[in-house]
Amino acid sequence: MRFLMTTKANGAAAPDEAVYAEMAKLVEEMTQAGVLLATGGLDPVGVHVTATDGTMTVTDGPFAEAKEAIVSFALIEARSQEEAIELSRRFWKVVGSGEGNIQQVFGPED
Template identity: 60%
Template sequence: MTLNAGVREPDEALYAEMGRFVDEMSRAGVLIATGGLAMEGSHVTASGGKITVVDGPYPETKETIVSFAVIETASKDEAIEISRRFWAIQGDGEGDIRQVYGPE
């Protein structure tokens, strides 16, 4: 999530509302994992057999991913609807929806 001007600042009401949403998604078996990510890290690029590592934090912090949620849905449309519900609670910001591939 990217925080920009106009973003709803965390307060007790936000924490309570988000807590209810997370609880609902967890009980329904939709929410698999959530977490925050450190601003520091390393960006790895491979090109033409050369590996380049750049350590963060990065100057374009507005493009840094700072949290994640893994959900299990039956369709992309369902994932989008859950995202709409999240942003209705959180307020302004940005996020990506991506499919995770792995063992079933």
């Protein structure tokens, strides 16, 4: 099963070099183990897209609550939601404090 783990801005300060180094180790370990499929940071400003009857409207950000913006993600492969939570626990141990979500990703095979 694939899961998308996301983190929110929450107004937290940027991580220091020690956190980046520890995160790089975790990313390498999870990639080598085959559980980390993709990871990256997201621009918190972005655009909002609304479609009605095939007509699309694009609205530029930033939006009402910038601290609610998703700023990073990891796409992982896990056997269960419990395993995904455990992998997330390892991430938060490195990062410290914050807020995010874990959602199962469905594809054509599901």
